[in-house]
Amino acid sequence: MDRFCIEERDDFLPVCPYCDKEIDRVVARRANATLLNKRLVHCCPYCRKVLGVTDRHKRWWET
Numbered sequence: 137m138d139r140f141c142i143e144e145r146d147d148f149l150p151v152c153p154y155c156d157k158e159i160d161r162v163v164a165r166r167a168n169a170t171l172l173n174k175r176l177v178h179c180c181p182y183c184r185k186v187l188g189v190t191d192r193h194k195r196w197w198e199t
């Protein structure tokens with residue numbers, strides 16, 4: 137089976153699926169944090185609908 141590939145492009149702006157506005161950034165709000173992980177909720181800056189949640193491993197120099 138072929139591997140799924142991701143094409144990196146920066147010649148267009150993503151569109152929010154909720155308010156149909158082109159967004160050049162997302163708003164990230166901290167949801168909760170543990171000792172090793174930082175969970176961020178990413179929202180559209182216009183309508184504030186949630187676009188995704190990520191878990192990020194904390195780096196040792198961050199608090």
Ligand SMILES: [Zn+2]
Pocket residue numbers: 152153154155156157180181182183184185
């Ligand atoms: Zn939106």
